[in-house]
Amino acid sequence: xxxxxxxxxxxFAEKYGPENVVVVLGASExxxxxxxxxxxxxxxxxxxxxxxxxxxxxxxxxxxEPEIKEEFDPxxxxxxxxxxxxxxxxxxxxxxxxxxxxxxxxxx
Amino acid sequence: MNAVIKGASYILAHVxxxxxxxxxxxxxxxxxxxxxxxxxxLPEHLRTYQQAVEYWPNQVYIGNKTPxxxxxxxxxxxxxxxxxxxxYGKFGEIMPEAEFLLxxxxxxxxxxxxxxxxxxxxxxxxxxxxxxxxxxIAARVKEGAEAADIERFVKEEHAEGLxxxxxxxxxxxxxxxxxxxxxxEVMHENLxxxxxxxxxxxxxxxxxxxxxxxxxxxxxxxxxxxxxxNQRGGGNFAKxxxxxxxxxxxxxxxxxxxxxxxxxxxxxxxxxxxAGAYKTVAxxxxxxxxxxxxxxxxxxxxGLPALEDCLGGFCVILTANxxxxxxxxxxxxxxxxxxxxxxxxxxxxxxxxxxxxRNGLKITDIDKYSPxxxxxxxxxxxxxxxxPQSNYKMIAALAVKRGxxxxxDLATFAxxxxxxxxxxTQGHIPSGVPYIGFAREDILAGKIRNAMIIGKGSLFLxxxxxxxxxxxxxxxxxxxxxxxxxxxxxESQVRGMIADAMKEFAAVLMAKE
Numbered sequence: 153x154x155x156x157x158x159x160x161x162x163x164f165a166e167k168y169g170p171e172n173v174v175v176v177l178g179a180s181e182x183x184x185x186x187x188x189x190x191x192x193x194x195x196x197x198x199x200x201x202x203x204x205x206x207x208x209x210x211x212x213x214x215x216x217e218p219e220i221k222e223e224f225d226p227x228x229x230x231x232x233x234x235x236x237x238x239x240x241x242x243x244x245x246x247x248x249x250x251x252x253x254x255x256x257x258x259x260x
Numbered sequence: 261m262n263a264v265i266k267g268a269s270y271i272l273a274h275v276x277x278x279x280x281x282x283x284x285x286x287x288x289x290x291x292x293x294x295x296x297x298x299x300x301x302l303p304e305h306l307r308t309y310q311q312a313v314e315y316w317p318n319q320v321y322i323g324n325k326t327p328x329x330x331x332x333x334x335x336x337x338x339x340x341x342x343x344x345x346x347x348y349g350k351f352g353e354i355m356p357e358a359e360f361l362l363x364x365x366x367x368x369x370x371x372x373x374x375x376x377x378x379x380x381x382x383x384x385x386x387x388x389x390x391x392x393x394x395x396x397i398a399a400r401v402k403e404g405a406e407a408a409d410i411e412r413f414v415k416e417e418h419a420e421g422l423x424x425x426x427x428x429x430x431x432x433x434x435x436x437x438x439x440x441x442x443x444x445e446v447m448h449e450n451l452x453x454x455x456x457x458x459x460x461x462x463x464x465x466x467x468x469x470x471x472x473x474x475x476x477x478x479x480x481x482x483x484x485x486x487x488x489x490n491q492r493g494g495g496n497f498a499k500x501x502x503x504x505x506x507x508x509x510x511x512x513x514x515x516x517x518x519x520x521x522x523x524x525x526x527x528x529x530x531x532x533x534x535a536g537a538y539k540t541v542a543x544x545x546x547x548x549x550x551x552x553x554x555x556x557x558x559x560x561x562x563g564l565p566a567l568e569d570c571l572g573g574f575c576v577i578l579t580a581n582x583x584x585x586x587x588x589x590x591x592x593x594x595x596x597x598x599x600x601x602x603x604x605x606x607x608x609x610x611x612x613x614x615x616x617x618r619n620g621l622k623i624t625d626i627d628k629y630s631p632x633x634x635x636x637x638x639x640x641x642x643x644x645x646x647x648p649q650s651n652y653k654m655i656a657a658l659a660v661k662r663g664x665x666x667x668x669d670l671a672t673f674a675x676x677x678x679x680x681x682x683x684x685t686q687g688h689i690p691s692g693v694p695y696i697g698f699a700r701e702d703i704l705a706g707k708i709r710n711a712m713i714i715g716k717g718s719l720f721l722x723x724x725x726x727x728x729x730x731x732x733x734x735x736x737x738x739x740x741x742x743x744x745x746x747x748x749x750x751e752s753q754v755r756g757m758i759a760d761a762m763k764e765f766a767a768v769l770m771a772k773e
Binding site for chain 2: 156180181183184186187198199200204231233234235236237238248
């Protein structure tokens with residue numbers, strides 16, 4: 153995850169409390185989504201950014217996961233996300249995200 | 261009439277030394293984690309020059325192989341060397357690091373770049389033998405400096421070292437003691453850009469079959485900035501490179517837009533030519549040191565070669581309509597506006613579906629799409645997937661949503677209307693433009709009727725806006741004959757009308773008599 157985004161996620165967690173922050177990802181690949189999810193839960197796996205060694209354990213979802221989809225106004229989802237939903241390997245993304253959440257999320 | 265694509269060039273420079281010393285991933289790692297395993301292992305993953313030459317995607321980039329031929333190669337590509345591959349291709353070449361360092365010196369007009377005497381002596385004839393390096397350019401190589409002086413500049417004066425085969429062979433000195441915009445790192449980055457830009461310009465002039473004196477305007481669309489503390493991005497790479505290339509009748513300017521830069525520049529160039537402001541315009545982009553080895557950590561971790569070891573450059577020559585070459589249709593322009601939004605659906609809609617709809621066309625009316633053409637060999641192991649394929653899936657999905665494509669044809673859309681990625685991950689370099697050279701040839705050969713070039717840019721990286729950006733345009737077969745045929749009909753009609761009027765007038769006169 154981009155170093156600046158890591159810094160912002162860290163700041164939000166400190167400001168609002170980690171239990172009150174949900175990170176929503178839009179990565180186009182399961183692996184990339186998993187890496188970002190790992191960064192905001194277990195710490196930066198590349199050991200480069202502000203989240204290196206910081207285990208925030210934030211709640212994190214991909215926008216195409218069913219838990220997030222049902223939060224949306226269906227018209228907005230249709231307008232903004234449905235095309236990508238057709239394109240992405242949603243099952244792969246759900247598997248990656250679930251694995252990371254099960255292992256590292258502290259607030260579920 | 262629309263401007264035409266007269267020719268294009270695509271060049272690479274294989275620079276493994278710069279991967280280690282100048283790539284931003286490696287620079288960052290040396291700061292935050294200087295003893296890391298990655299930094300220790302990276303040198304073992306660097307490719308030799310011969311390996312870079314025999315790399316399939318590189319051979320496609322310089323025009324010796326086509327994207328269609330690459331599609332027939334089993335993925336991944338890095339372990340399938342192309343036997344017998346050569347340095348030179350019809351679009352350009354793959355320059356070795358030693359010669360590129362000499363070319364950087366040719367591009368240096370402020371004596372900030374020093375090369376060691378013995379190194380210069382060993383390689384100056386090699387550079388002079390390059391078919392586009394003319395005598396006046398080769399003559400810019402200096403005799404060389406003492407190794408001890410170079411070492412002193414690097415150790416004591418903050419100079420940026422230049423390396424070949426792991427040895428210090430030169431340096432780029434800082435151009436100012438305090439101004440960070442002129443420090444050695446920035447000067448190095450900018451000289452690399454200028455030198456690769458120059459090489460791209462030289463090949464483009466050759467490939468277009470024009471004279472250097474024909475070029476009237478150059479637009480640089482790279483992602484570097486040159487200037488000083490009072491004007492950080494003052495410019496102008498375009499004119500600076502044109503000077504070294506010997507384009508004596510050209511002026512120019514820099515156009516920026518992150519990775520969307522080249523497409524913006526192409527539209528600007530086509531408009532300048534169509535408006536008659538300039539008859540011949542070169543759009544050029546040089547290579548970027550920062551992006552060398554950008555995904556190196558993933559490549560090393562997965563046991564692959566460090567595949568981001570080449571600087572890329574390209575140049576397209578646009579001229580007034582010659583009645584032959586493919587033209588840029590300025591009626592079909594896609595643009596991501598401030599109000600478009602950043603959802604992929606909106607982005608693809610604004611760049612692909614909307615401009616076509618405005619012209620009564622469907623997504624399937626475009627024969628080939630060239631969006632972000634990153635080589636998947638580089639991006640897939642880094643978790644970024646196959647970028648061109650993702651784009652084709654999005655375009656196809658949008659076509660399905662619009663009822664222009666059957667859902668069952670989703671899977672075959674990419675092979676019919678797309679290309680496999682073959683460009684180095686040098687930011688602006690892979691963004692739409694790598695296909696222009698092939699598109700020109702395929703349209704001239706009648707293989708395709710048209711192609712859409714799509715550039716996209718991540719403006720938010722500059723922290724000035726959260727907006728995304730993108731612009732697209734269509735290259736099509738030359739329509740000059742049709743247009744003059746149409747205008748010919750109307751001219752004869754006009755003549756007929758004048759003749760009729762004269763007859764009537766004569767009749768009136770005769771009646772009066």
